[in-house]
Amino acid sequence: MSEKAIEKQKDLILDVKNLNVRFETDDGIVRAVNGLDLEIERGHAIGLVGETGAGKTTTALALLRLVPDPPGVVECEKLELDGRDVLGMGIKELEKVRGKDISMIFQDPMTALNPVFTVGDQIAESIFLHEDVSYVEAQKRAVAMLELVGIPGERAGEYPHQFSGGMKQRVVIAIALACHPQLLIADEPTTALDVTIQAQVLDLMKNLRQQYQTSLIMITHDLGIVAEICDEVAVMYAGNIVEKGTLEDVFNRTKHPYTEGLFNSLPNIRDRKAMLTPIKGLMPDPTSLPEGCPFSPRCPYAGEDCTAPQVVRNISATHFVRCCAYDRPGFHIERKER
Amino acid sequence: MADTILEVKNLTKYFKTKHGMLHAVDGINFKLARGKTLGLVGESGCGKSTTGRTILRLIEPTAGEIIFEGKDINKLSRSELRHARKDMQLIFQDPYSSLDPRKTVSQIISEPIIANKILKTSADIDARVAELMSTVGLAARLFNAYPHELDGGRRQRIGIARALAMEPKFIVCDEPVSALDVSIQAQILNLLKELQAEFNLSYIFITHDLSVVNHFSDEIAVMYLGKIVEKAPAEQLFDNPLHPYTKALLSAIPIPELGAKKERILIQGEITSPINPPDECRFYKRCNYACDRCKALPELKEIAPDHFVACHLVGEI
Ligand SMILES: Nc1ncnc2c1ncn2[C@@H]1O[C@H](COP(=O)(O)OP(=O)(O)OP(=O)(O)O)[C@@H](O)[C@H]1O
Numbered sequence A: 001m002s003e004k005a006i007e008k009q010k011d012l013i014l015d016v017k018n019l020n021v022r023f024e025t026d027d028g029i030v031r032a033v034n035g036l037d038l039e040i041e042r043g044h045a046i047g048l049v050g051e052t053g054a055g056k057t058t059t060a061l062a063l064l065r066l067v068p069d070p071p072g073v074v075e076c077e078k079l080e081l082d083g084r085d086v087l088g089m090g091i092k093e094l095e096k097v098r099g100k101d102i103s104m105i106f107q108d109p110m111t112a113l114n115p116v117f118t119v120g121d122q123i124a125e126s127i128f129l130h131e132d133v134s135y136v137e138a139q140k141r142a143v144a145m146l147e148l149v150g151i152p153g154e155r156a157g158e159y160p161h162q163f164s165g166g167m168k169q170r171v172v173i174a175i176a177l178a179c180h181p182q183l184l185i186a187d188e189p190t191t192a193l194d195v196t197i198q199a200q201v202l203d204l205m206k207n208l209r210q211q212y213q214t215s216l217i218m219i220t221h222d223l224g225i226v227a228e229i230c231d232e233v234a235v236m237y238a239g240n241i242v243e244k245g246t247l248e249d250v251f252n253r254t255k256h257p258y259t260e261g262l263f264n265s266l267p268n269i270r271d272r273k274a275m276l277t278p279i280k281g282l283m284p285d286p287t288s289l290p291e292g293c294p295f296s297p298r299c300p301y302a303g304e305d306c307t308a309p310q311v312v313r314n315i316s317a318t319h320f321v322r323c324c325a326y327d328r329p330g331f332h333i334e335r336k337e338r
Numbered sequence B: 001m002a003d004t005i006l007e008v009k010n011l012t013k014y015f016k017t018k019h020g021m022l023h024a025v026d027g028i029n030f031k032l033a034r035g036k037t038l039g040l041v042g043e044s045g046c047g048k049s050t051t052g053r054t055i056l057r058l059i060e061p062t063a064g065e066i067i068f069e070g071k072d073i074n075k076l077s078r079s080e081l082r083h084a085r086k087d088m089q090l091i092f093q094d095p096y097s098s099l100d101p102r103k104t105v106s107q108i109i110s111e112p113i114i115a116n117k118i119l120k121t122s123a124d125i126d127a128r129v130a131e132l133m134s135t136v137g138l139a140a141r142l143f144n145a146y147p148h149e150l151d152g153g154r155r156q157r158i159g160i161a162r163a164l165a166m167e168p169k170f171i172v173c174d175e176p177v178s179a180l181d182v183s184i185q186a187q188i189l190n191l192l193k194e195l196q197a198e199f200n201l202s203y204i205f206i207t208h209d210l211s212v213v214n215h216f217s218d219e220i221a222v223m224y225l226g227k228i229v230e231k232a233p234a235e236q237l238f239d240n241p242l243h244p245y246t247k248a249l250l251s252a253i254p255i256p257e258l259g260a261k262k263e264r265i266l267i268q269g270e271i272t273s274p275i276n277p278p279d280e281c282r283f284y285k286r287c288n289y290a291c292d293r294c295k296a297l298p299e300l301k302e303i304a305p306d307h308f309v310a311c312h313l314v315g316e317i
């Protein structure tokens, strides 16, 4: 079967081709996202992992067309949400889509709520804006949403400052899910929370996702969270996806040297004496990315072939890697398949 | 314990607030052996930072003794305290707010060297700063950079370089890697371990990341609302947690492996207010095992060698 034919069969909720985002600042041009392709099938949950500055948040903002301009400049070949072209949409249409079809939980949950409105009103507002209902009806649904995220409905009249961190985050989730979006982007939704509260919130997200068949992009740097709630993983480095596959592909049949480095950097909870083997060096400066593979200055497998621009190598129908070392005969990384 | 560098007895810190007394640290006891690491874990607000800061006397304790190298540091005069402080350093939790934005990287790192007259000529000082920068992995070109030009990871490295500048014996590391990426975090953890081995440093390592604390600590103390609820050698704590809170906490760690067995103990609600807490077990409101006996505050008791637990039902659950 040709690749085109395979593509046709997929039921894509999101289809992005060649996304580029740069920030034109006084200190130079920050190349935040560089030729990113991303396909997400309906109902799937994909973990977008990568370290600070990899371009995760910028990618998410670009999907919502929320990259600040200036200094941001976005170029993209294709951006389709549920088969609809988002690039060509006017502001009015976009505003309808945001919150209704695609919604986002922002990285800093504590500032996502407006301190002067009650939490009930904030949820109701989103429903009222996006759906053809009366405000009274919207408020009723807001109360139901609150209860869904485990907060007693009678607290709808309280203000954000009366809630703890974990409860605020659940309110943010309630707002994001109030209009049953098809795609939810959650940007580090539990980073600010304690682990026992994180466990509650992840549990909640898992349940709600099952209930509403919501597709999910989970942005995180925690591979443990990915293992827990995602079906697929995309590993980002310097503004592009360097490896993508199912959980089994990426965790158990790791291919990219950077992904290997990430796993080797993690303390092993079961073997406390195991030495950590960090990736050497630092993230490249996004204003002057190295030629060819951006990981080459830190990569233990780097060779002369790595100075050419990297293209995708397919490992299987579900798994790809952006590393030319796989063109070398017999090449493999040290991490063993499991 | 053979060579104790630090002993804390009944350490207590209350803050007066509008609504009453806030029990940030509520009568905790522990010893730290020279060259070892005590990990301090627990949820936000349980009193970890306050414990660290009180030990360094950056905050005056409400009660208790802090015996460092055989001396109660509460009883030291100003000049003695200044001297002792060289041996005791702090690596801060928040690399953003702890650095003076108007100073360059080299000025920040050299500040304690100059203030304590460790080195005098600017050539010597610059050389030492350069050495410290390379130790913590800061590129030499950042010598004259300002903190705001750097990312969180590099800013945290400045804080570590600055703490190392005094060649201390003991460091309170307050979430030193929480703001860092895993690849950088691993570099810093390895670095802190190497420094420990080289200079026989003793650490109190504060974190909420349980896989990090497991990797890094010899002993771990779990705090909850100002109290130590369990303390044990790291391996034992992870293999055999006995306090209901510790059990829930450890079960909540997301493990970056597929098919990792997960028997999650979900606990309800969140940490309660530390203001005028009632004299019941501090975990009473969230504990799945709470019973009438728990209305009395449990003592921290040695259940097995070096394994301390504060729970009435230990052994029964
Ligand atoms: N408004 C902006 N102006 C200039 N540069 C920006 C802007 N927003 C982001 N950047 C830069 O773009 C790059 C990608 O940033 P982004 O926030 O997308 O990373 P991230 O992967 O989300 O990182 P983190 O894990 O820290 O949230 C970084 O180098 C960042 O400094």
Ligand SMILES: Nc1ncnc2c1ncn2[C@@H]1O[C@H](COP(=O)(O)OP(=O)(O)OP(=O)(O)O)[C@@H](O)[C@H]1O
Residues within 6 Å of the ligand: B015, B016, B017, B022, B023, B024, B042, B043, B044, B045, B046, B047, B048, B049, B050, B051, B093, B208, B274
């Ligand atoms: N200067 C202060 N005045 C009043 N209350 C304080 C002060 N400093 C800390 N507290 C309170 O003391 C308690 C313990 O705070 P502390 O910062 O020690 O917690 P922590 O365990 O370090 O938390 P985190 O993980 O969030 O850093 C909290 O309830 C906090 O609000």
Ligand code: SF4
Residues within 6 Å of the ligand: A256, A257, A258, A293, A294, A295, A296, A297, A299, A300, A301, A302, A303, A305, A306, A310, A322, A323, A324, A325
């Ligand atoms: S392309 Fe080369 S430098 Fe890049 S990850 Fe592969 S081997 Fe390493």
Ligand code: SF4
Residues within 6 Å of the ligand: B243, B244, B245, B281, B282, B283, B284, B287, B288, B289, B290, B291, B293, B294, B298, B310, B311, B312, B313, B314
């Ligand atoms: S003393 Fe009671 S309430 Fe406290 S932890 Fe033990 S069982 Fe739970």
Ligand SMILES: [Mg+2]
Residues within 6 Å of the ligand: A056, A057, A058, A107, A187
């Ligand atoms: Mg981000």
Ligand SMILES: [Mg+2]
Residues within 6 Å of the ligand: B048, B049, B050, B093, B174
């Ligand atoms: Mg703290």
